[in-house]
Amino acid sequence: MKMTAMSLHTITIHEAAVRLARKEISSVDLTRAVLSRIEEVEPRIRAYLALLPEDAFRTAEAADARRRQGKARGPLDGIPLAIKDNLCTRGIETTCASKILKGFVPPYDATVIGKLRAAGAVFVGKTNMDEFAMGSSTENSAFQQTKNPWAQDRIPGGSSGGSAAAVAADACLGALGSDTGGSIRQPAACCGIVGLKPTYGRVSRYGLVAFASSLDQIGPLAKDVEDTALLLAAIGGHDSKDSTSADLPVPNYRAALARGVKGLKVGIPKEYFVEGMDPSVEAAVRVAVRTIEGLGAEAVEVSLPHTEYAIAAYYILATxxxxxxxARYDGIKYGFRAEGAKDLLDLYQKTRSEGFGAEVKRRIMLGTYSLSAGYYEAYYRKAQQVRTLIKGDFDRAFERVDVILTPTAPTPAFRLGEKVDDPLQMYLSDIFTISVNLAGIPALSLPCGFSPEGLPIGLQVLGKPFGEETIFRTACAYEQATEWYRRRPPL
Amino acid sequence: MKLTREEVNHVARLARLHFSEEEAERFREQLSAILTYVEKLGELDTTGVEPTSHVLPIRNVFREDAVLPSLPREEALANAPDRTEEFYRVPKIIE
Known part of the structure; x- marks a missing residue:
């Protein structure tokens, strides 16, 4: 297929890797195409908090030089990527979309950033997010509102809304995000792309600004399943700097893609098809299940009986x-410090009250309350016990099935401003993604259709711990059979 | 669960946050609504259920007690909002 330089930004990572290897294009061409696409769409989408054209061209030139000398490093060498702004990038401002980290320039790279640099990736910019990754719409950014590329009066999802919108708008070839309760999968669903939350421990979190350490995980957002697998292979693995990273080999995920679903058992949890769900979401997911059955998998009903308690347990544990x-944001060592404090306590209170946004304060308050004397047993310990029950639900279901299929979110992307004044309603929109983080299992969202208004719908594929290969097999087979992923927003 | 204004102010002090009257009232209402929702956990009998703090079957992770390079002092101090020589500067602590 002949492709003009003008449309280079639309290709996938694996397509670009082939063309780079054949020397049909250069990384500088690719980087230029992506940066000019950003210039074209960014005034409408506002996915990026910072653009890095100089760094990008410098690394792209280095990648091209390596390739000329026959020393290319692999499929990510010279590929333009976007990075969520809660991942520390040495020498590049990292704000978490918070006023309290404005001006913070990390003196080190997150492990995933170091791995991508070593693979030759080109970073075009840092993407917008809900402040400290707390939110489901990217409306909690202290700096700007990212729009959904499919409908600019809609949210892009959150908290990795900038990364998802950038991928959907072809304003990068792929991106990294983080997922504590759905923050990769839900924006991927809202923006019609693929997003994976890996198993807890699959990817090192060293250099990820911490939100909820027993739940946080870094993962890829991409245009198709193969790119998602490529990115996970590049960032996964054990790291002595994160003692929760698992000391397990990283499989050849790409090799798993073509294995198909014949003989796989897929579970359909009855608790995930509930009242209040958008009919177009339910219909699209049911059709997707039949499609996967048609490809040779066997679908069986499973039960995850504690599903309805997941949001309550999550919002105690995460907060x-x-x-x-x-607690570390005190105005002393880095970031924002308030003016005019009369003593140290006053400095802490002023800095934190002026530096944090409303949702972050709300969650700090809820968490502090849950942990405070007299409430710990009733809230925190109770939520940890419920977490055990939720994890047990998955353990039992996965004795019978290889993967579980659910909707990613109960509705397509909602309207900007629709839920900002009602935090509880915002939390309830995470109903299908949160249990996965509590159980520590991997899950991927991929496009499975469109609502009558033309908004993307996400299918979620859940796997056993470290069962990413089976997820990729299932998702790739479905994707190749349906090709929803080929649709692009009218921008 | 209905929070009182005193409870909101107490938790705010613990969290080193300060609210205006108006903010404190809004937080009181929102946090009360969230806590009321969370009370549904009470429906579950969790007698004898072990709490999960962490999903991985790892306990302590040890490493060799080897000396490795630290972050250079200048780099560590470079982000300080206020400093003097090799120190972070803060308001007077001791009266």
């Missing part, structure tokens, strides 16, 4: 951990 993790 408790956040209240502890965010």
């Amino acid at each position: 408790s951990e956040a209240s502890s993790n965010l």
